[in-house]
Amino acid sequence: MAAAERHAVTAAGLTKVYGSGGAAVRALRDIDIAFEVGKFSAIMGPSGSGKSTLMHCLAGLDSVTSGRVWLGSTELTQLGDNALTRLRRERIGFVFQAFNLIPTLTARQNIELPLELAGRRTDPEKFDALTGILGIADRLEHRPAEMSGGQQQRVAIARALMSGPDVVFADEPTGNLDSRAGAQLLDFLRRSVRELGQTIVMVTHDPVAAAYAERVVLLADGQLAADIAEPTSERIRIALDRLWDAEL
Numbered sequence: 600m601a602a603a604e605r606h607a608v609t610a611a612g613l614t615k616v617y618g619s620g621g622a623a624v625r626a627l628r629d630i631d632i633a634f635e636v637g638k639f640s641a642i643m644g645p646s647g648s649g650k651s652t653l654m655h656c657l658a659g660l661d662s663v664t665s666g667r668v669w670l671g672s673t674e675l676t677q678l679g680d681n682a683l684t685r686l687r688r689e690r691i692g693f694v695f696q697a698f699n700l701i702p703t704l705t706a707r708q709n710i711e712l713p714l715e716l717a718g719r720r721t722d723p724e725k726f727d728a729l730t731g732i733l734g735i736a737d738r739l740e741h742r743p744a745e746m747s748g749g750q751q752q753r754v755a756i757a758r759a760l761m762s763g764p765d766v767v768f769a770d771e772p773t774g775n776l777d778s779r780a781g782a783q784l785l786d787f788l789r790r791s792v793r794e795l796g797q798t799i800v801m802v803t804h805d806p807v808a809a810a811y812a813e814r815v816v817l818l819a820d821g822q823l824a825a826d827i828a829e830p831t832s833e834r835i836r837i838a839l840d841r842l843w844d845a846e847l
């Protein structure tokens with residue numbers, strides 16, 4: 600499979616095996632998948648189906664056992680450690696369940712850190728627009744401990760989006776939030792796709808969260824089990840139920 604530019608992330612024959620011999624776990628089995636530019640996609644599946652492993656392999660955070668992964672037209676699986684670190688820093692944004700903010704830095708400093716590490720300057724207009732949309736403009740001089748969980752997560756999102764990465768990978772981004780803060784955050788992710796053309800790939804357990812995406816892929820036992828266009832929480836629940844029935 601050739602990596603087309605309209606795809607932000609592409610994997611071909613992606614296989615990941617942890618351990619060896621009798622203890623080997625095949626976490627991903629020969630996965631072919633591509634995520635389109637400017638689209639909000641979600642990855643779902645039962646616990647242990649390989650969601651996090653897939654995200655980590657696509658983001659160059661984990662090595663693959665076999666197969667190939669591209670970010671745009673750059674093949675990740677060909678890169679050495681230093682080039683991979685640089686690519687992650689410059690072209691990928693991350694939002695994790697644990698917000699991973701640096702406690703000694705203010706919100707502003709946390710948001711600016713990735714750009715600073717990449718030797719780039721912050722675009723003040725973009726900074727103001729992002730922090731305004733996210734409702735954290737009046738929290739910028741606070742440290743993480745002085746903010747609510749929802750505010751910390753919005754700082755983490757601003758940090759991930761500030762550099763205009765080719766793709767944002769979000770792993771259970773609403774996992775630590777109440778339903779109202781979670782809904783606000785998902786709404787913002789959706790707006791950043793529609794209004795800024797951001798590409799987002801999100802791992803989630805929650806059908807309601809996944810329904811904010813424009814596409815949901817389901818994993819089961821390390822393989823693609825379903826691909827849902829225009830997902831609703833109802834459609835996702837039905838597909839998940841089918842998966843459970845097939846596994847029983």
Ligand SMILES: Nc1ncnc2c1ncn2[C@@H]1O[C@H](COP(=O)(O)OP(=O)(O)OP(=O)(O)O)[C@@H](O)[C@H]1O
Nearest residue numbers: 617618624626644645646647648649650651652653
């Ligand atoms: N570092 C590791 N060493 C050995 N096995 C691992 C490792 N990481 C994951 N696995 C195994 O690989 C499989 C897929 O795990 P993964 O964490 O990707 O699933 P998941 O769908 O994200 O699960 P969850 O929803 O519970 O987070 C599981 O069987 C898991 O036990």
